Amino acid sequence: MIEKTYRPAEVEAKHYQRWEDSGAFAADPASPKQPYTIMIPPPNVTGSLHMGHALTFTIQDILIRYHRMRGRDALWQPGTDHAGIATQMVVERQLADKGMVLDRPGVVEDANTRAIGRDAFIAKVWEWKAESGGTITRQLRRLGASLDWPRERFTMDEGLSAAVRKVFVELHRQGLIYRDKRLVNWDPKLHTAISDLEVEQREVKGHLWHFRYPVEGMPDTFVTVATTRPETMLGDTGVAVHPEDERFRALVGRNVILPLVGRAIPIVADEYADPETGTGAVKITPAHDFNDFEVGRRCGLAAINIFDADARLLDSVPEPYRGLERYEARKRIVADMEALGLLEKVEPHTHVVPHGDRSGVAIEPWLTDQWYVDAATLAKPAIAAVETGQTVFVPRQWENTFFEWMRNIQPWCVSRQLWWGHQVPAWYAPDGTIFVEETEAEAIVAARRHFGADVALRRDSDVLDTWFSSALWPFSTLGWPEHTPELARYYPGDVLVTGFDIIFFWVARMMMMGHHFMGDVPFRTVYIHALVRDARGQKMSKSKGNVIDPLDLIDRFGCDALRFTLSALAAPGRDIKLAESRVEGYRNFATKLWNASRYAEMNGCVAVEGFAADQARHRVNRWIVGEVARTTERLEQEFAAYRFNDVANVLYQFVWGTFCDWYLEFTKPILAGSDAEAAAETRATTAWVLDQILLLLHPVMPYITEELGEQLSGGTRPALITSAWPSFGESHRDPVAAAEMGWVVRLVSEIRAIRSEMNVPVAAEIPLLVKGAGAETLARLATHGDVIRRLARLASIDTGAGDPPAGAAQAVVDEATIALPLAGIIDLAKERARLAKEVGRLADDIAKIEKKLGSADFMAKAPEEIVEEQRERAAAAGEAKGKLEAALARIAGA
DSSP states (O other): OOSSSOHHHHHHHHHHHHHHHHHTTTTTTTSSSSSSEEEEOOOTTTTTOHHHHHHHHHHHHHHHHHHHHOOOOOEEEOBBBBHHHHHHHHHHHHHTTTTTEEOTTTTTOOTTTTTOOHHHHHHHOOOOOOOOTTTTHHHHHTOOOOOGGGGOOTTTSSSHHHHHHHHHHHHTTTSSSSEEEEEEEETTTTEEEOGGGGGGEEEEEEEEEEEEEEEOOOOOOOOEEESSSGGGGGOOEEEEEEETOTGGGHHHOOOEEEETTTTEEEEEOOSSSOOTSSSSSEEHHHHHOOOOOHHHHHHTTOOOOOOTTTTOOOOSSSSTTOOBHHHHHHHHHHHHHHHTTTTEEEEEEEEEEEEETTSSSSSSEEEEEEEEEEEEHHHHHHHHHHHHSOOOOEEEHHHHHHHHHTTTOOOEEEESSOOSSSSSSEEEEOOEEEOOSHHHOOOOHHHHHHSSSOOOOOEOOOOOOOHHHTTHHHTTTTTTOOHHHHHHHHHEEEEEEEEEEGGGIIHHHHHHHHHHHHOSSSSEEEEEEEOEEEETBBBBOTTTTTOHHHHHHHHHHHHHHHHHHHHOOTTTTTOOOOOOHHHHHHHHHHHHHHHEEEEEEEEOOOOTOOOGGGGGSSSSHHHHHHHHHHHHHHHHHHHHHTOHHHHHHHIIIIIIIIIIIIHHHHHHHHHHSSOOHHHHHHHHHHHHHHHHHHHTTTTTTTHHHHHHHHHTTTOOOOOGGSSOOOOOOOGGGGGGHHHHHHHHHHHHHHHHHHHHHOOOOOTTEEEEEEEEEOOHHHHHHHHHHHHHHHHHHEEEEEETOOOOOOEEEEEETTTTEEEEEEEEEEEEHHHHHHHHHHHHHHHHHHHHHHHHHHHHHHHSSSOOHHHHHHHHHHHHHHHHHHHHHHHHHHTTTO
């Protein structure tokens, strides 16, 4: 007996354990089935489930469950990323609490601390992972993620580490990895280069200082430059002006004398200088600005590094500034320039300053030796793969983002100054010769061959960017470089599901590495989902206090309700506005399904062995069987197009509307009637439809469907997770039944709409007048009159009516005009006034919104989410106004 109340927490824990224990998630390389592969975007081992995770992993699980049911050998490859910086910071903090610090340059032990070396630190990280690194995978289980857990990989496990070393060595031998001195995003607190993805752009209120640089050999002649970072002027090696700027044309080729330093630096012509911005002249500091670095290369300017790893000034600058922290140096330099009369003016200036997203300090562009990948060469086959359709982006507009990044790609800095990660497989001889090999033993042999004798080798202390190892994820997780059965079977994958923010950092790099080492793209489709925002469309952040915890929603409303909500809101190309009320609403949907199942059980609607639904005789039953077939076809179309919101909407409309609100109501007279054969067929059909519903819903709502499947069958039904997706032929469709019952639904819906719009009391029974009905309509009214009267709350149906009386609300259904006499039921004058007032209020609201949206000032200043909110309000008000105007028109002449 199905319990009165659905208890998600009990059901979820029970079924997930059963699924996992039974091996229901497992792929089978020996299977004759067609493979279907999804590679999980590996979450950080330090991470915990957030709403972005919930969205991407829900979509992946829906796809994997759907294709598993469709008869594919489905592999959803699990694993986690070692998260170099994040993990190192976590363990460093834990060690600091115990008085331990890392034995790195500049670290000094004292009575309260003990320095530990690299090997000891790495051992501590592995200890931490064993104890605390499984949080995210436990939480994925709570989400219902049906990953093939025995295949779980970790980017630092031995197999993947071997793949990383091999790829690095091979790319180096091919000239695609090299060492170079270039600018990087340097974090002065963490003492490492970081990727652009780890840089947070913050708006800062600062100043713009205008400095006067004297022109060499031209007394009392100056070039004024403006800067937000006065401390970098000590590293200036040029001043750039636009080639067509008449103000400076005569000065190009001359020098200015760099104040405080006394160094003569050239005035160069370069289009980077914008005549319309600032003074038109730009100080060039190639070693400390990315744009300046490129100008310096084009114009042959020296790159002088003035900072150390802590962003303190080096001894290469004039003595008064040596050793100063960068902001202290800024104050001193501004004061000194003012004292020299070379500070022209200071302006308040709000600008964007890059900060390390983990350290919170301002990033310093820093000139340093690093390892680089020739990304431009590797990008070409990846670009061609998307151009020729080998890989397709959904939605397609993200291909433009991919192309924009890839066609302008810069060398990829892959080295990081950390201890936790894949250590660069490079060894240095005393004379600086570099030997890049997979193992130290191979490096020793290579050095002996080079020098003719053994020499002492020092291994590079850097580790590789975590994106380097995750770029290999689609093939390294399958056993590459070994030729495993899994690699042959599951590469390339079918679809990658991810967010737009890592198209370049991860998607593009997997494309480059996969094509280079496997000769094929790593996935055929890239589905890009949107961001999950709060109910107002604002990005979730701790500082705003609007972060929604998916685990909290699961605890309160059940996992299925959250999954269905995320699916229903995942419209292509639109960010998700998540409100708790939506999750609560879909919890009610789960309750509706639960109660419908209880109703079926209480009315003896049990599965009948051998029942052929396509052989049903009763018109209502043939109609619902056809609706099941039609819904299944619609779902397959939406799945194929990755329209998950439409998948959810089709399911919702069928389950709540077609099945619960219509079919079950249509069948009540049959079940209570005297026709035993019709009642028996209806009970069997109801049970059959309910079983199909559970199958169709299972990929999106796995828990409640599995529980109902078990309870309705008394435990005899095979698990839904291993059941086949429904399949139907033409025999399941009856066009006559579909047309007839569809007409009944439209008629009752029209009458209900009139009653609602006119504020007709719920209990009031009204006669229905029908004019101009054809023979088919008359026959349908005769057949279904009792059901129509009951569902529409009608006192009678008059098919011989003439012109409707005054005070009747009218509508047209097919060829017939229907009318509901409302005089005496409602106060028509009062109702007209109410409707007119409401139409006017909505018109005023729409006018105000349109005025706001038409304001250039508002559109320029308002955040995007506020603009979108106003547009949605205008659309909703317009729709409501249209309905009220139609209602008013119905009784305007009454």
